[in-house]
Amino acid sequence: MRSWSRELWRLAWLATAGLLIGGIVSQAGLGLAAGLAVCLGYHLRQLRALYQWLTLHPQTEPPAASGMWGELFDRLYRYQKSQRLTQSRLRATLARIQESSEAMRDSVVMLDRHGDLEWWNSAANDMLGLQAAHDRGQHITNLLRDPRFVAYFNARDYREPLTLPAPLDERRILQYQITLYGDDERLVMARDITRLHRLEQMRRDFVANVSHELRTPLTVLAGYLETYLDLADHLPDRLARGLTRMQEQTLRMQNLVNDLLLLSRLEIDQGGNDHQPLDMPRLLEGVKRDALALSGDHHVIMVEVEEACSDRLVASEQEICSAVSNLAFNAVRYTAAGSHITLRWRRHPKGACLEVEDNGEGIDPVHIPRLTERFYRVDKGRSTATGGTGLGLAIVKHVLLRHDAQLEIESHPGRGALFRCVFPASRVSQ
Template identity: 55%
Template sequence: MTRHSFSRVLSQLLLLVLVCLLVGWIVGQPAWVLVVGLGCYLAWTLRQMSRFYHWLSSHPNDPPPEARGIWGEIFDSIYHMQRRDGRMRARLQAVIDRIQASTAALREAVVMVDRDGHLEWWNHAAERLIGLRSPDDSGQHVANLIRDPRFIEYFEQGDFREPLEIPAPADINIQLQYAITRYGPGDRLMVVRDVTRLHNLEQMRKDFVANVSHELRTPLTVVVGYLETMLDLDDDLNPRWKRPLQQMQQQASRMQALLNDLLLLARLETSDNPSEDELVDVRPLLEHIRKDAEALSGERGHHISLHIDGNTRLHGIEGELRSAFSNLAFNAVKYTADGGEITLRWHSDAQGQHLSVIDNGEGIAPQHLMRLTERFYRVDTSRNSTTGGTGLGLAIVKHVLLRHQGKLEIKSEVGKGSNFSCHFPPERSV
């Protein structure tokens, strides 16, 4: 009720009182006439309230009953509010219908999961890819329908930055990718797509690289052997052929290093977890890597230091860890200016065990950091060709850490150096 309407009601009531008093004064009974007038006004008000209640409870969608005065304004205002709410609900329902129709047309499965992990809604593709049944599975916990242990661990740990790829529940020949996004008060939206074709192409690429690497290894070994034999014959070797043969031997050695890295990477990609863990003490491992890094530095004069703090034993594969740690240390030597500082630091805390390889080299621009672990990705092609890198070192580090449930963290700033850190979870500690 607006202030104007309230003023009108007070004016009408005051006018009624004055009229009743005037009539009562004329007939000589002002009190009784006032009581009768106010009683009639009260009865009229109760009558309008009864009509109002009957209209809202029985016929809310019909036009309001006819009324005058303030009650007519109340009826009309509520009726207009209902019309506006109805139009708004119709628009919202149309938007919801369009969203549901568009998601139903998607090839990807879309599943809405509440904060407790129960299924709320899904489109038709979810029935085809995951095997959900409507309405029987509504309200079921998602772990009861997708029982792969890898999915259950992925769903419960709550880290959805990277998607999960596992075989479909109904057909192991179909590879599905699960991507989960949080929204609302703990609800989750799960998008599932069929990536079988990409998975098969990736597997073909891995098989091709592995097979080609194996096939090239034998003839390359023969070539390197003959080159070494020819270079050993210094007295009988024509001086004009010595430099070409040395360059051929250098490039053949680079090709051998590339093939070895490709074979190692192919072996690491065949499984996500080490098949046989062993107890590894990283202290002698890091000390040996520091000495190898000093030998690689040679006359360049790098100052390489090693700091170890806390537990140094963890479960893993020593050969794989050696390859990952040495790649980080040797990269620091290659890409740090002569006389630079390189620090290898191992420490443990409540979050697990950590290795940091820190240098004061020229650093890496931010746009390159996300792609450093890609195969053959090079920030500076000319620099890599000079230092003899294969472009596979950080890819090997990434896969070794994945097989040990660890992760690689890279921090770098141009002109201030880089920090490559390996983080191992607490369950890997001894």
Template identity: 55%
Template sequence: MNRDWRRPLVGRMLMLLGGCLLLGLVTGEYAWTLVLGLLAQLGWMLGQLIRLHRWLSRREKDEPPPDGYGLWGEIFDAIYHLQRRGQRERGRLQAVIDRIQESTAALRDAVVMLDSEGNLEWWNRAAETLLGLKAPQDAGQPVTNLVRHPRFKEYFEREEYREPLELASPINDDVRLQFQITRYGNAEHLMLVRDVTRLHQLEQMRKDFVANVSHELRTPLTVLAGYLETLVDNVDEVNPRWQRPLHTMQQQATRMQALLNDLLLLAKLEAADYPSDNSPIDIQRLLQSIRTDAVALSGDQAHRIELDVQPGASLKGSEAELRSAFSNLVFNAVKYTPAHGTIRIHWWSDAQGGHLRVSDNGPGIEARHLPRLTERFYRVDAGRASHSGGTGLGLAIVKHVLLRHRGKLEIHSEMGRGSQFSCHFDPRQLLAGPPQPADEED
């Protein structure tokens, strides 16, 4: 293929002009011969363009280009090579796509690709088994029309995909699935679905075991604590050397009862996603009651406990559960803040929802402990927690109560400057105005 196309083109134009001038010399019509020569050249160029268009418009991919020479031969050859290169590249990309689809089809986890609106674009075979998707009729359907659980719809629409969601399979209630969504590209979604039925069963077995053991221990421990209380009440009739052991046993029995009560409360919280007694709660009245209890708990330590509640604050949920969660945070601040320290309880609401903040000027918590504070039985200082009578389950209870009320817990602390525990509730948990007392409904 001739790469230097300029020389033949210039030579052809010179030959054309020379022929036209020679013909004009013979006929004496120089202008007309030049016009006719240029028209002939233009017609030939138009003919080559038509040949090129016909060749490009044909569907046969392997058809060679039309014969040509000079500049047009170069054009035909260049387009042909570009065409072949594009075919090879498309073949390579198609092979990659085929391999990816084959590998994802072999996965036991479901892989579902969604567009920016949440409509189904592609899925593997596992998605048909786990979610009941059917090709091709489900293509283009919104995923929330096929996975109809309210919690999935809420999870998808909130677009907060940091934590996975566990739900029963839409086609089999005995199968437990874990949904994890990732954003990519132009706001598209990649949804991975795993079968976690076995893990869920093991976790349920653990919960049932803890709940059953706690329930079975409750009765004998109550009997033991009752006899110890009777003996302590009549300590004057007991040998003096048994007085201290009796008081110690009573303290430990009380601590064991508190531990069992917390374990049973956790089991109850984990048994359902939402509280059964969902009713309006007067936040100001609830926090005032908790502050009164905190002042009594402070006693001789004389903590300064400040309460700041936005007027008309009200929340939807279980008052007993929220009282347990809020009092855990406030009482922890009282226990771990030095005497005469300051504890602030602040409630406010905004466009993001309702917020409770409990802050203190205590010793603070090291940053390495913060991610694990809500784990069961995790203690920053085992000796100090044991001395204070804690069970190690308080913040775990707070976490589960907030999850059941569409809330989350945030912890900030700095050594030597105190700690700050914040509860953030979804706007849907807020009520427009303060709840009305029951006797005013008549």
């Protein structure tokens, strides 16, 4: 404000001086104009100095000036200095980020809001075959053309990573993870998981081979035990009880081997060859009969089909039947006699869903995230006693993954449990 007042006094003084001088020569108007012209010339001179400083020598000290112009020069200089310091810090931070990204073994690719390549680290050159001279500004799907990656990229659902062979070497297995940030920009990270993939493949092969090799001796053992038990009336009670116990455990081992073989097939076989529209009421009625047989008619099992839902599920009948049967059998095993179990087929906002609901003891929510893990048991003692293998929900999970579906579990102690298989609209036909 002081500088502004000083400039007003300067203007007033020059105007007054011009009037006085003009009055002496009887040209007051001309004198006033001359005083204002001098003031204007001073400001134009300072404005020219400002322009030259900003355009020609912005890094040097500002021109010397007094009053309002001097304060303006000082403020601009301090602002420029702070901006240079900020830019220097940002450049240093960006350089450190780029250096750290270059040091990573994983590929890092930055895309703009249109999906075009902006920047990537050196690992992406070797892993994805990107070349800075040709590929910058290209759309990511022009370079990574695998239909599965294109579908994953366009779906914009990046909660789960995508595993694919590397574009340059199919023997290498890459895991892609995309993250949205900023103004709809995307960060693509690719990790080489070839070693983990091979270990997982070895594990699957080992389980499948061992399970297959166990099937024959178990079948022979079960056959001889059944023959011996036919003669149980002629054997001592102690020996007969031992044979009965052996038969129970042999049957349990056979069920375990069968479930392991089924899991291995679900993991290895791509499937899809036997998919067809399924008659869901008929399928659920069949599962109901099997569940009642397991229960010994000690449970109340119902089938509910929503009246408005005449849709058919396009899927493998064998696999869907296996998944629903596992859910229904679990409900029979882990609920008390007299409990109600409902098998339900209805519409869902995402498409349609299969539900298995019971009014049993329920499950503590702490256990729900791990229920689909192999051999995970909420109550190990009770699970063993009921004859479960611990693989039922793992089978359900893999069947649903093969049908683009999701498993939702709702349960609380004392409130029963609800297992919901949600299928997308693409899997439902009228």
